[in-house]
Amino acid sequence: MFPLRNRQTRGQGMYQNDELLDLIAQRLKAMAEPTRMKILNLLKNREFSVGEIAEQLGLKHGTASANLNALHKAGLVSFRKDGTRALYRISSDMVFKVCHAVCETLKEEFEEKAKLTQVMPSRGK
Numbered sequence: 001m002f003p004l005r006n007r008q009t010r011g012q013g014m015y016q017n018d019e020l021l022d023l024i025a026q027r028l029k030a031m032a033e034p035t036r037m038k039i040l041n042l043l044k045n046r047e048f049s050v051g052e053i054a055e056q057l058g059l060k061h062g063t064a065s066a067n068l069n070a071l072h073k074a075g076l077v078s079f080r081k082d083g084t085r086a087l088y089r090i091s092s093d094m095v096f097k098v099c100h101a102v103c104e105t106l107k108e109e110f111e112e113k114a115k116l117t118q119v120m121p122s123r124g125k
Contacts (some may be wrong), residue, residue: 030074031098035059036067040095043077047087 030036038057042048048056054064068088071077076095079086090096 027074027076030070030076031095033067033070035063036071039064039067039071040076040090040099043088043090044096047089049085049087051085053088
């Protein structure tokens with residue numbers, strides 16, 4: 001789908017191929033929009049049509065369609081035809097692995113901040 005050329009970035013990082021970095025950035029960028037995250041969350045249990053997604057999330061049909069197109073272009077969702085309508089689904093469990101990793105990191109950060117708040121005396125009065 002995306003041929004990788006041998007352009008290498010400088011440095012000793014884990015990901016040294018520019019096109020691989022571009023693909024990673026494209027997927028993360030597609031996931032970084034709140035409406036798209038809501039769509040991905042909705043699709044975690046079953047397939048939905050554009051109209052069903054729009055209705056469930058209170059979106060205009062065109063807005064749902066544009067966001068699904070961005071998610072599809074990034075390889076995060078796929079679809080199959082059912083008569084005249086397209087049914088969308090998550091392409092890979094990778095979506096949930098990324099979300100889980102981010103959620104766990106945020107949880108740890110919030111817990112650490114809560115501990116610091118309890119230990120440090122409050123300033124002011």
